[in-house]
Protein backbone atom coordinates (compact mmCIF):
# COMPACT_ATOMS: atom_id res chain seq x y z
CA UNK A 149 0.00 0.00 0.00
CA UNK A 150 2.77 2.37 0.97
CA UNK A 151 4.63 1.45 -2.18
CA UNK A 152 1.63 2.39 -4.27
CA UNK A 153 1.37 5.76 -2.47
CA UNK A 154 5.06 6.41 -2.97
CA UNK A 155 4.68 5.53 -6.66
CA UNK A 156 1.71 7.89 -6.97
CA UNK A 157 3.65 10.76 -5.32
CA UNK A 158 6.67 10.04 -7.50
CA UNK A 159 4.49 9.84 -10.60
CA UNK A 160 2.74 13.12 -9.76
CA UNK A 161 6.04 14.92 -8.98
CA UNK A 162 7.59 13.54 -12.15
CA UNK A 163 4.56 14.74 -14.14
CA UNK A 164 4.80 18.25 -12.70
CA UNK A 165 8.55 18.35 -13.34
CA UNK A 166 7.97 17.15 -16.89
CA UNK A 167 5.40 19.91 -17.55
CA UNK A 168 7.77 22.53 -16.08
CA UNK A 169 10.59 21.15 -18.20
CA UNK A 170 8.53 21.23 -21.40
CA UNK A 171 7.31 24.74 -20.57
CA UNK A 172 10.84 25.95 -19.93
CA UNK A 173 12.02 24.24 -23.08
CA UNK A 174 9.36 26.08 -25.15
CA UNK A 175 10.28 29.37 -23.54
CA UNK A 176 13.95 28.72 -24.22
CA UNK A 177 13.15 27.79 -27.82
CA UNK A 178 11.04 30.92 -28.30
CA UNK A 179 13.84 33.04 -26.83
CA UNK A 180 16.34 31.41 -29.17
CA UNK A 181 14.06 32.28 -32.10
CA UNK A 182 13.84 35.88 -30.95
CA UNK A 183 17.62 36.04 -30.52
CA UNK A 184 18.06 34.56 -34.00
CA UNK A 185 15.76 37.22 -35.48
CA UNK A 186 17.61 39.98 -33.62
CA UNK A 187 20.94 38.60 -34.79
CA UNK A 188 19.79 38.52 -38.42
CA UNK A 189 18.54 42.08 -38.08
CA UNK A 190 21.87 43.31 -36.70
CA UNK A 191 23.73 41.54 -39.52
CA UNK A 192 21.47 43.34 -42.00
CA UNK A 193 22.03 46.72 -40.32
CA UNK A 194 25.79 46.16 -40.07
CA UNK A 195 25.84 45.48 -43.79
CA UNK A 196 24.24 48.88 -44.38
CA UNK A 197 26.75 50.58 -42.06
CA UNK A 198 29.68 48.82 -43.81
CA UNK A 199 28.33 49.80 -47.23
CA UNK A 200 28.20 53.49 -46.30
CA UNK A 201 31.64 53.35 -44.65
CA UNK A 202 33.05 51.89 -47.89
CA UNK A 203 31.29 54.58 -49.96
CA UNK A 204 32.73 57.26 -47.69
CA UNK A 205 36.27 55.97 -48.26
CA UNK A 206 35.83 56.85 -51.94
CA UNK A 207 34.94 60.45 -51.05
CA UNK A 208 37.74 62.88 -50.32
CA UNK A 209 36.38 65.24 -47.68
CA UNK A 210 38.82 66.27 -44.96
CA UNK A 211 37.73 66.47 -41.32
CA UNK A 212 37.82 70.26 -41.60
CA UNK A 213 35.52 70.26 -44.62
CA UNK A 214 33.12 67.91 -42.87
CA UNK A 215 33.08 70.12 -39.82
CA UNK A 216 32.55 73.31 -41.88
CA UNK A 217 29.53 71.79 -43.61
CA UNK A 218 27.85 70.41 -40.50
CA UNK A 219 28.39 73.72 -38.68
CA UNK A 220 26.29 75.59 -41.27
CA UNK A 221 22.92 76.83 -40.05
CA UNK A 222 19.90 75.45 -41.88
CA UNK A 223 19.42 78.68 -43.87
CA UNK A 224 23.08 78.80 -44.97
CA UNK A 225 23.10 75.14 -45.96
CA UNK A 226 19.81 75.55 -47.80
CA UNK A 227 21.06 78.66 -49.63
CA UNK A 228 24.36 77.05 -50.69
CA UNK A 229 22.58 73.97 -52.01
CA UNK A 230 20.04 76.09 -53.87
CA UNK A 231 22.64 78.34 -55.53
CA UNK A 232 24.95 75.42 -56.29
CA UNK A 233 27.88 76.48 -54.05
CA UNK A 234 27.52 73.10 -52.39
CA UNK A 235 26.75 69.80 -54.12
CA UNK A 236 24.22 67.34 -52.68
CA UNK A 237 26.86 64.57 -52.75
CA UNK A 238 29.33 66.67 -50.73
CA UNK A 239 26.76 67.59 -48.10
CA UNK A 240 25.58 64.00 -47.84
CA UNK A 241 29.13 62.71 -47.39
CA UNK A 242 29.77 65.29 -44.66
CA UNK A 243 26.63 64.34 -42.75
CA UNK A 244 27.19 60.61 -43.23
CA UNK A 245 30.74 60.90 -41.92
CA UNK A 246 29.77 63.09 -38.97
CA UNK A 247 26.68 61.07 -38.06
CA UNK A 248 28.50 57.73 -38.19
CA UNK A 249 31.22 59.16 -35.94
CA UNK A 250 28.66 60.56 -33.45
CA UNK A 251 26.88 57.22 -33.57
CA UNK A 252 29.90 55.44 -32.10
CA UNK A 253 29.23 57.43 -28.89
CA UNK A 254 25.45 57.67 -28.96
CA UNK A 255 24.05 54.64 -30.78
CA UNK A 256 21.35 56.85 -32.28
CA UNK A 257 21.17 55.34 -35.78
CA UNK A 258 19.37 52.06 -36.44
CA UNK A 259 20.62 51.88 -40.02
CA UNK A 260 22.03 54.24 -42.63
CA UNK A 261 20.00 54.31 -45.84
CA UNK A 262 22.05 52.81 -48.64
CA UNK A 263 19.96 54.55 -51.31
CA UNK A 264 21.01 58.03 -50.12
CA UNK A 265 24.05 58.42 -52.40
CA UNK A 266 22.07 57.51 -55.54
CA UNK A 267 19.51 60.16 -54.65
CA UNK A 268 22.26 62.75 -54.07
CA UNK A 269 23.97 61.95 -57.38
CA UNK A 270 20.67 62.27 -59.26
CA UNK A 271 19.98 65.62 -57.57
CA UNK A 272 23.39 66.93 -58.63
CA UNK A 273 22.59 66.06 -62.24
CA UNK A 274 19.12 67.62 -62.12
CA UNK A 275 18.66 70.65 -64.33
CA UNK A 276 15.11 71.89 -63.64
CA UNK A 277 13.69 73.81 -60.70
CA UNK A 278 15.11 72.66 -57.36
CA UNK A 279 12.84 71.34 -54.61
CA UNK A 280 12.50 73.24 -51.33
CA UNK A 281 14.78 70.75 -49.56
CA UNK A 282 17.13 70.15 -52.49
CA UNK A 283 20.11 68.15 -51.19
CA UNK A 284 19.24 68.47 -47.50
CA UNK A 285 20.04 65.22 -45.62
CA UNK A 286 17.12 64.20 -43.44
CA UNK A 287 17.02 61.69 -40.57
CA UNK A 288 13.81 59.78 -39.81
CA UNK A 289 12.50 57.85 -36.84
CA UNK A 290 12.54 54.08 -37.38
CA UNK A 291 8.73 54.03 -37.24
CA UNK A 292 8.46 55.65 -40.70
CA UNK A 293 8.22 53.00 -43.42
CA UNK A 294 11.05 52.88 -45.91
CA UNK A 295 10.44 50.63 -48.91
CA UNK A 296 11.89 47.13 -48.46
CA UNK A 297 13.07 47.70 -44.87
CA UNK A 298 11.41 46.47 -41.66
CA UNK A 299 9.67 48.92 -39.34
CA UNK A 300 9.97 47.38 -35.89
CA UNK A 301 9.47 49.87 -33.02
CA UNK A 302 12.08 47.72 -31.27
CA UNK A 303 9.77 44.68 -31.28
CA UNK A 304 11.11 41.43 -32.73
CA UNK A 305 7.61 40.42 -33.93
CA UNK A 306 8.07 43.00 -36.73
CA UNK A 307 11.48 41.72 -37.90
CA UNK A 308 11.53 40.15 -41.36
CA UNK A 309 8.43 41.96 -42.61
CA UNK A 310 9.84 44.48 -45.11
CA UNK A 311 7.48 47.35 -45.86
CA UNK A 312 6.04 47.49 -49.38
CA UNK A 313 6.43 51.26 -49.81
CA UNK A 314 7.78 54.50 -48.36
CA UNK A 315 5.61 56.37 -45.85
CA UNK A 316 3.62 59.21 -47.46
CA UNK A 317 5.77 61.90 -45.84
CA UNK A 318 8.97 60.23 -47.06
CA UNK A 319 7.57 60.43 -50.60
CA UNK A 320 6.78 64.13 -50.13
CA UNK A 321 10.27 64.81 -48.74
CA UNK A 322 11.96 63.01 -51.64
CA UNK A 323 9.75 64.91 -54.08
CA UNK A 324 11.12 68.15 -52.60
CA UNK A 325 14.73 67.00 -53.02
CA UNK A 326 15.40 65.87 -49.45
CA UNK A 327 17.75 62.91 -48.91
CA UNK A 328 16.64 60.51 -46.15
CA UNK A 329 20.06 59.30 -44.99
CA UNK A 330 19.60 57.50 -41.66
CA UNK A 331 16.84 55.94 -39.58
CA UNK A 332 16.96 56.64 -35.88
CA UNK A 333 16.40 54.65 -32.72
CA UNK A 334 13.24 54.24 -30.66
CA UNK A 335 12.26 52.60 -27.36
CA UNK A 336 10.54 49.21 -27.51
CA UNK A 337 6.79 49.97 -28.12
CA UNK A 338 7.57 53.72 -28.43
CA UNK A 339 5.61 54.36 -25.23
CA UNK A 340 8.26 55.83 -22.95
CA UNK A 341 10.56 58.84 -22.86
CA UNK A 342 13.66 56.62 -23.13
CA UNK A 343 15.33 55.09 -26.14
CA UNK A 344 16.28 51.46 -25.65
CA UNK A 345 15.17 48.15 -27.17
CA UNK A 346 16.58 44.62 -27.54
CA UNK A 347 17.11 44.99 -31.30
CA UNK A 348 19.08 48.22 -31.62
CA UNK A 349 20.02 48.66 -27.91
CA UNK A 350 20.26 51.94 -26.02
CA UNK A 351 20.73 55.52 -27.29
CA UNK A 352 22.57 58.03 -25.07
CA UNK A 353 22.18 61.76 -24.53
CA UNK A 354 24.89 63.78 -26.34
CA UNK A 355 25.08 66.26 -23.42
CA UNK A 356 25.74 63.58 -20.82
CA UNK A 357 26.19 59.94 -21.73
CA UNK A 358 24.70 58.81 -18.41
CA UNK A 359 21.36 60.48 -19.27
CA UNK A 360 18.58 59.43 -21.63
CA UNK A 361 18.05 61.39 -24.84
CA UNK A 362 14.31 60.91 -24.23
CA UNK A 363 11.86 59.10 -26.44
CA UNK A 364 10.25 57.85 -28.23
CA UNK A 365 11.93 59.94 -30.94
CA UNK A 366 15.18 59.62 -28.98
CA UNK A 367 17.55 58.65 -31.80
CA UNK A 368 16.48 61.83 -33.60
CA UNK A 369 16.99 64.11 -30.61
CA UNK A 370 20.39 62.55 -29.83
CA UNK A 371 21.55 63.02 -33.43
CA UNK A 372 20.20 66.58 -33.71
CA UNK A 373 21.61 67.47 -30.28
CA UNK A 374 25.02 66.22 -31.48
CA UNK A 375 24.69 68.33 -34.68
CA UNK A 376 24.88 65.11 -36.67
CA UNK A 377 21.63 65.82 -38.52
CA UNK A 378 19.97 69.07 -39.49
CA UNK A 379 16.29 68.14 -39.73
CA UNK A 380 14.41 64.99 -38.85
CA UNK A 381 10.95 63.56 -38.31
CA UNK A 382 9.28 61.81 -35.40
CA UNK A 383 5.91 60.95 -33.88
CA UNK A 384 4.16 61.93 -30.67
CA UNK A 385 1.23 60.42 -28.75
CA UNK A 386 2.26 61.72 -25.34
CA UNK A 387 5.36 63.87 -25.83
CA UNK A 388 7.61 61.75 -28.05
CA UNK A 389 8.71 64.71 -30.16
CA UNK A 390 8.61 67.41 -27.47
CA UNK A 391 10.24 65.59 -24.53
CA UNK A 392 13.34 64.36 -26.43
CA UNK A 393 13.72 67.82 -28.01
CA UNK A 394 13.72 69.28 -24.49
CA UNK A 395 16.22 66.66 -23.21
CA UNK A 396 18.67 67.19 -26.10
CA UNK A 397 18.44 70.93 -26.77
CA UNK A 398 16.77 70.78 -30.17
CA UNK A 399 13.50 71.99 -31.71
CA UNK A 400 10.36 69.90 -32.20
CA UNK A 401 6.80 70.38 -33.38
CA UNK A 402 3.92 68.08 -32.43
CA UNK A 403 1.21 68.81 -34.95
CA UNK A 404 -2.56 68.66 -34.68
CA UNK A 405 -3.95 65.25 -35.57
CA UNK A 406 -4.63 65.12 -39.35
CA UNK A 407 -2.48 68.14 -40.21
CA UNK A 408 0.15 65.69 -41.48
CA UNK A 409 -0.33 62.21 -42.93
CA UNK A 410 0.55 59.21 -40.78
CA UNK A 411 0.24 56.82 -43.75
CA UNK A 412 3.06 54.31 -43.58
CA UNK A 413 4.08 55.04 -40.01
CA UNK A 414 3.93 52.47 -37.22
CA UNK A 415 1.87 53.01 -34.11
CA UNK A 416 0.83 50.20 -31.81
CA UNK A 417 -2.40 51.93 -30.90
CA UNK A 418 -3.91 52.82 -34.26
CA UNK A 419 -7.32 51.35 -33.40
CA UNK A 420 -7.58 53.62 -30.39
CA UNK A 421 -8.97 56.82 -31.88
CA UNK A 422 -9.52 59.02 -28.82
CA UNK A 423 -5.87 60.00 -28.37
CA UNK A 424 -3.96 59.30 -31.54
CA UNK A 425 -0.28 59.70 -32.31
CA UNK A 426 0.71 62.51 -34.66
CA UNK A 427 3.86 63.07 -36.68
CA UNK A 428 6.03 66.14 -36.89
CA UNK A 429 9.41 67.67 -37.63
CA UNK A 430 12.44 68.16 -35.40
CA UNK A 431 15.45 70.32 -36.14
CA UNK A 432 18.70 71.83 -34.95
CA UNK A 433 17.50 75.39 -35.43
CA UNK A 434 14.18 77.15 -35.80
CA UNK A 435 14.57 77.97 -39.51
CA UNK A 436 15.11 74.26 -40.11
CA UNK A 437 12.03 73.35 -38.10
CA UNK A 438 9.82 75.82 -39.96
CA UNK A 439 11.02 74.64 -43.36
CA UNK A 440 10.74 70.98 -42.30
CA UNK A 441 7.06 71.59 -41.56
CA UNK A 442 6.27 73.94 -44.44
CA UNK A 443 7.78 71.63 -47.07
CA UNK A 444 5.28 68.89 -46.25
CA UNK A 445 2.17 70.93 -47.01
CA UNK A 446 2.09 70.25 -50.74
CA UNK A 447 -0.45 69.03 -53.30
CA UNK A 448 1.37 65.68 -53.46
CA UNK A 449 0.84 65.23 -49.70
CA UNK A 450 -2.90 65.96 -49.97
CA UNK A 451 -3.14 63.65 -52.99
CA UNK A 452 -1.31 60.78 -51.25
CA UNK A 453 -3.58 61.12 -48.24
CA UNK A 454 -6.91 62.78 -49.05
CA UNK A 455 -7.97 62.55 -45.39
CA UNK A 456 -5.59 65.46 -44.66
CA UNK A 457 -7.29 68.86 -44.95
CA UNK A 458 -5.48 70.67 -47.78
CA UNK A 459 -4.20 73.55 -45.63
CA UNK A 460 -0.93 74.93 -47.01
CA UNK A 461 1.50 76.88 -44.80
CA UNK A 462 -0.25 80.08 -43.80
CA UNK A 463 2.39 82.82 -44.02
CA UNK A 464 -0.14 85.43 -42.97
CA UNK A 465 -0.41 83.79 -39.52
CA UNK A 466 3.32 83.16 -39.18
CA UNK A 467 4.22 86.73 -40.27
CA UNK A 468 1.47 88.52 -38.36
CA UNK A 469 2.67 91.41 -36.19
CA UNK A 470 -0.37 91.38 -33.89
CA UNK A 471 0.62 91.32 -30.22
CA UNK A 472 -0.38 88.16 -28.39
CA UNK A 473 -1.84 87.26 -25.02
CA UNK A 474 -0.05 84.22 -23.65
CA UNK A 475 -0.78 82.12 -20.57
CA UNK A 476 1.96 80.37 -18.61
CA UNK A 477 2.15 77.76 -15.85
CA UNK A 478 4.87 75.78 -14.08
CA UNK A 479 2.92 73.14 -12.21
CA UNK A 480 0.33 70.56 -13.19
CA UNK A 481 -0.74 70.17 -9.56
CA UNK A 482 1.09 66.83 -9.18
CA UNK A 483 4.69 67.16 -10.40
CA UNK A 484 5.78 70.82 -10.20
CA UNK A 485 8.55 71.83 -12.59
CA UNK A 486 12.05 71.67 -11.04
CA UNK A 487 13.83 75.06 -10.68
CA UNK A 488 15.59 74.91 -14.08
CA UNK A 489 12.35 74.16 -15.95
CA UNK A 490 10.48 76.83 -13.97
CA UNK A 491 13.25 79.35 -14.71
CA UNK A 492 13.10 78.51 -18.43
CA UNK A 493 9.38 79.34 -18.52
CA UNK A 494 9.87 82.57 -16.55
CA UNK A 495 12.75 83.57 -18.85
CA UNK A 496 10.56 82.96 -21.90
CA UNK A 497 7.80 85.02 -20.27
CA UNK A 498 10.27 87.91 -19.90
CA UNK A 499 11.47 87.44 -23.47
CA UNK A 500 7.93 87.52 -24.87
CA UNK A 501 7.12 90.60 -22.80
CA UNK A 502 10.26 92.26 -24.21
CA UNK A 503 8.75 91.57 -27.67
CA UNK A 504 5.58 93.46 -26.70
CA UNK A 505 3.32 90.53 -25.77
CA UNK A 506 1.25 90.10 -22.62
CA UNK A 507 1.99 87.05 -20.51
CA UNK A 508 -0.37 86.09 -17.66
CA UNK A 509 -0.57 83.16 -15.30
CA UNK A 510 -2.94 80.46 -16.53
CA UNK A 511 -4.39 77.67 -14.47
CA UNK A 512 -5.54 74.88 -16.80
CA UNK A 513 -8.47 73.05 -15.22
CA UNK A 514 -8.08 69.64 -13.51
CA UNK A 515 -4.79 68.63 -15.08
CA UNK A 516 -4.31 65.64 -12.79
CA UNK A 517 -7.77 64.36 -13.67
CA UNK A 518 -6.98 64.88 -17.35
CA UNK A 519 -3.78 62.85 -16.97
CA UNK A 520 -4.93 59.96 -14.79
CA UNK A 521 -8.58 59.40 -15.66
CA UNK A 522 -8.68 60.67 -19.23
CA UNK A 523 -5.22 60.30 -20.85
CA UNK A 524 -4.07 57.11 -19.12
CA UNK A 525 -7.65 55.82 -19.02
CA UNK A 526 -7.67 56.08 -22.82
CA UNK A 527 -4.24 54.83 -23.86
CA UNK A 528 -4.55 51.99 -21.36
CA UNK A 529 -8.28 51.49 -22.11
CA UNK A 530 -7.58 47.96 -23.33
CA UNK A 531 -5.35 47.37 -20.27
CA UNK A 532 -2.33 47.74 -22.51
CA UNK A 533 -3.19 44.80 -24.83
CA UNK A 534 -2.30 46.84 -27.92
CA UNK A 535 1.26 46.82 -26.59
CA UNK A 536 1.55 43.56 -24.69
CA UNK A 537 0.07 41.45 -27.50
CA UNK A 538 2.94 42.44 -29.80
CA UNK A 539 5.46 41.63 -27.07
CA UNK A 540 4.38 38.02 -26.43
CA UNK A 541 7.46 35.79 -26.36
CA UNK A 542 9.72 38.80 -26.99
CA UNK A 543 12.64 39.94 -24.87
CA UNK A 544 11.37 42.86 -22.83
CA UNK A 545 13.67 45.83 -22.57
CA UNK A 546 14.46 46.63 -18.91
CA UNK A 547 13.48 50.31 -19.46
CA UNK A 548 9.82 49.40 -20.09
CA UNK A 549 9.39 46.58 -17.55
CA UNK A 550 7.89 48.77 -14.85
CA UNK A 551 5.38 50.30 -17.27
CA UNK A 552 4.40 46.85 -18.57
CA UNK A 553 3.93 45.28 -15.16
CA UNK A 554 0.45 46.67 -14.29
CA UNK A 555 -0.87 45.32 -17.61
CA UNK A 556 0.21 41.85 -16.48
CA UNK A 557 -1.43 42.01 -13.03
CA UNK A 558 -5.03 40.86 -12.53
CA UNK A 559 -7.45 43.70 -11.86
CA UNK A 560 -8.25 42.63 -8.27
CA UNK A 561 -4.55 43.06 -7.39
CA UNK A 562 -4.44 46.45 -9.14
CA UNK A 563 -7.61 47.49 -7.27
CA UNK A 564 -6.12 46.43 -3.95
CA UNK A 565 -2.91 48.28 -4.72
CA UNK A 566 -4.86 51.37 -5.75
CA UNK A 567 -6.46 51.40 -2.26
CA UNK A 568 -3.35 50.50 -0.30
CA UNK A 569 -0.80 52.63 -2.08
CA UNK A 570 -2.38 56.02 -1.20
CA UNK A 571 -2.77 54.93 2.46
CA UNK A 572 0.85 53.82 2.73
CA UNK A 573 2.42 56.63 0.70
CA UNK A 574 -0.14 59.49 0.95
CA UNK A 575 0.09 59.64 -2.86
CA UNK A 576 -3.56 59.65 -3.87
CA UNK A 577 -2.81 60.32 -7.51
CA UNK A 578 -0.81 57.13 -7.83
CA UNK A 579 -3.90 55.21 -6.75
CA UNK A 580 -5.73 56.80 -9.69
CA UNK A 581 -2.88 55.89 -12.02
CA UNK A 582 -3.21 52.24 -10.98
CA UNK A 583 -6.99 52.38 -11.45
CA UNK A 584 -6.52 53.73 -14.96
CA UNK A 585 -4.26 50.75 -15.67
CA UNK A 586 -7.22 48.41 -15.04
CA UNK A 587 -8.67 49.37 -18.42
CA UNK A 588 -12.24 50.04 -19.48
CA UNK A 589 -14.74 47.22 -19.06
CA UNK A 590 -17.38 47.62 -21.72
CA UNK A 591 -18.17 49.41 -24.94
CA UNK A 592 -20.75 51.40 -22.99
CA UNK A 593 -18.07 52.57 -20.55
CA UNK A 594 -15.80 53.42 -23.49
CA UNK A 595 -18.53 55.61 -25.02
CA UNK A 596 -19.02 57.37 -21.69
CA UNK A 597 -15.29 57.82 -21.39
CA UNK A 598 -15.28 59.51 -24.82
CA UNK A 599 -17.99 61.88 -23.57
CA UNK A 600 -15.85 62.76 -20.55
CA UNK A 601 -12.98 63.65 -22.86
CA UNK A 602 -15.32 65.85 -24.92
CA UNK A 603 -16.52 67.58 -21.75
CA UNK A 604 -12.94 68.17 -20.60
CA UNK A 605 -12.00 69.62 -23.99
CA UNK A 606 -14.88 72.10 -23.60
CA UNK A 607 -13.85 72.90 -20.03
CA UNK A 608 -10.24 73.55 -21.06
CA UNK A 609 -11.28 75.70 -24.02
CA UNK A 610 -13.61 77.77 -21.80
CA UNK A 611 -10.73 78.44 -19.38
CA UNK A 612 -8.54 79.43 -22.34
CA UNK A 613 -11.25 81.70 -23.78
CA UNK A 614 -12.01 83.29 -20.38
CA UNK A 615 -8.42 84.56 -20.33
CA UNK A 616 -8.68 85.49 -24.01
CA UNK A 617 -5.45 83.61 -24.75
CA UNK A 618 -3.72 83.16 -28.09
CA UNK A 619 -1.20 80.66 -26.74
CA UNK A 620 0.25 78.99 -23.65
CA UNK A 621 3.85 78.37 -22.57
CA UNK A 622 4.82 75.68 -20.05
CA UNK A 623 7.52 73.03 -19.52
CA UNK A 624 7.45 69.99 -21.84
CA UNK A 625 8.46 67.77 -18.87
CA UNK A 626 8.88 68.57 -15.17
CA UNK A 627 12.67 68.07 -15.21
CA UNK A 628 15.71 67.92 -17.51
CA UNK A 629 16.90 64.53 -18.87
CA UNK A 630 16.76 61.78 -16.17
CA UNK A 631 19.50 59.15 -15.84
CA UNK A 632 19.34 56.18 -18.22
CA UNK A 633 16.78 53.58 -17.24
CA UNK A 634 14.94 55.76 -14.72
CA UNK A 635 12.17 57.38 -16.75
CA UNK A 636 9.48 54.82 -15.83
CA UNK A 637 9.81 56.03 -12.20
CA UNK A 638 9.03 59.64 -13.13
CA UNK A 639 6.69 59.08 -16.08
CA UNK A 640 4.09 61.48 -14.56
CA UNK A 641 6.54 64.32 -15.24
CA UNK A 642 5.38 63.97 -18.85
CA UNK A 643 1.85 65.16 -18.07
CA UNK A 644 2.88 68.62 -19.35
CA UNK A 645 3.09 67.08 -22.82
CA UNK A 646 0.48 64.30 -22.63
CA UNK A 647 -2.37 66.72 -21.93
CA UNK A 648 -1.94 68.35 -25.36
CA UNK A 649 -2.31 64.98 -27.06
CA UNK A 650 -5.53 64.48 -25.14
CA UNK A 651 -6.69 67.96 -26.21
CA UNK A 652 -5.23 67.62 -29.73
CA UNK A 653 -3.51 71.03 -29.55
CA UNK A 654 -0.27 71.58 -31.48
CA UNK A 655 2.84 72.22 -29.40
CA UNK A 656 6.41 73.17 -30.20
CA UNK A 657 9.52 72.98 -28.04
CA UNK A 658 12.51 75.27 -28.25
CA UNK A 659 15.71 75.15 -26.20
CA UNK A 660 15.83 78.07 -23.77
CA UNK A 661 18.59 77.55 -21.22
CA UNK A 662 20.84 74.99 -19.50
CA UNK A 663 20.61 73.76 -15.91
CA UNK A 664 22.85 75.92 -13.68
CA UNK A 665 24.50 75.23 -10.31
CA UNK A 666 21.95 77.62 -8.75
CA UNK A 667 19.08 75.57 -10.24
CA UNK A 668 20.54 72.48 -8.60
CA UNK A 669 20.94 74.29 -5.23
CA UNK A 670 17.35 75.51 -5.48
CA UNK A 671 16.21 71.88 -5.47
CA UNK A 672 16.49 72.17 -1.66
CA UNK A 673 13.03 73.72 -1.72
CA UNK A 674 11.52 71.17 -4.11
CA UNK A 675 8.65 69.20 -2.49
CA UNK A 676 9.29 65.53 -1.67
CA UNK A 677 5.93 64.40 -0.37
CA UNK A 678 5.46 61.61 -2.95
CA UNK A 679 7.78 58.90 -4.26
CA UNK A 680 7.69 60.47 -7.75
CA UNK A 681 8.70 63.88 -6.38
CA UNK A 682 11.52 62.39 -4.31
CA UNK A 683 12.86 60.70 -7.44
CA UNK A 684 12.41 63.80 -9.61
CA UNK A 685 14.52 65.68 -7.06
CA UNK A 686 17.08 62.90 -6.73
CA UNK A 687 17.49 62.49 -10.51
CA UNK A 688 17.85 66.27 -10.91
CA UNK A 689 20.77 66.56 -8.49
CA UNK A 690 23.37 65.84 -11.18
CA UNK A 691 21.80 67.75 -14.06
CA UNK A 692 24.02 70.82 -14.36
CA UNK A 693 24.69 71.69 -18.00
CA UNK A 694 21.71 69.76 -19.43
CA UNK A 695 19.49 71.60 -21.93
CA UNK A 696 16.10 72.90 -20.85
CA UNK A 697 13.30 73.67 -23.28
CA UNK A 698 9.93 75.39 -23.18
CA UNK A 699 6.71 74.22 -24.79
CA UNK A 700 4.58 76.66 -26.87
CA UNK A 701 0.97 75.58 -27.40
CA UNK A 702 -1.87 76.98 -29.54
CA UNK A 703 -5.38 75.92 -30.51
CA UNK A 704 -5.85 73.05 -33.01
CA UNK A 705 -4.56 73.60 -36.58
CA UNK A 706 -2.59 76.69 -35.53
CA UNK A 707 0.89 75.28 -36.15
CA UNK A 708 1.88 78.54 -37.90
CA UNK A 709 1.06 80.47 -34.71
CA UNK A 710 3.06 77.99 -32.61
CA UNK A 711 6.05 78.57 -34.91
CA UNK A 712 5.56 82.33 -34.75
CA UNK A 713 5.48 82.18 -30.94
CA UNK A 714 8.68 80.10 -30.94
CA UNK A 715 10.30 82.73 -33.20
CA UNK A 716 9.11 85.61 -30.96
CA UNK A 717 10.39 83.78 -27.88
CA UNK A 718 13.77 83.13 -29.50
CA UNK A 719 14.10 86.75 -30.71
CA UNK A 720 13.11 87.95 -27.24
CA UNK A 721 15.66 85.67 -25.56
CA UNK A 722 18.39 87.01 -27.87
CA UNK A 723 17.25 90.57 -27.11
CA UNK A 724 17.54 89.91 -23.35
CA UNK A 725 21.08 88.63 -23.85
CA UNK A 726 22.23 91.79 -25.72
Ligand SMILES: CCCCCC/C=C\CCCCCCCC(=O)NCCO
Pocket residue numbers: 337338339340341363364383384385386387388389415425426527532535536548551552639642
Ligand atom coordinates in the same frame (compact mmCIF):
# COMPACT_ATOMS: atom_id res chain seq x y z
C1 LIG B 1 5.22 49.70 -22.44
C2 LIG B 1 3.80 49.44 -22.71
C3 LIG B 1 2.92 49.99 -21.69
C4 LIG B 1 2.76 51.46 -21.81
C5 LIG B 1 2.42 52.01 -20.48
C6 LIG B 1 1.88 53.37 -20.59
C7 LIG B 1 1.99 54.11 -19.31
C8 LIG B 1 2.08 55.41 -19.33
C9 LIG B 1 1.89 56.09 -20.65
C10 LIG B 1 2.47 57.41 -20.69
C11 LIG B 1 3.69 57.47 -21.49
C12 LIG B 1 3.47 58.20 -22.76
C13 LIG B 1 4.69 58.15 -23.60
C14 LIG B 1 4.34 58.66 -24.94
C15 LIG B 1 5.38 58.37 -25.92
C16 LIG B 1 4.97 58.84 -27.30
O1 LIG B 1 4.54 59.95 -27.52
N1 LIG B 1 5.09 57.93 -28.29
C17 LIG B 1 4.78 58.23 -29.67
C18 LIG B 1 4.42 57.06 -30.43
O2 LIG B 1 4.17 57.46 -31.76
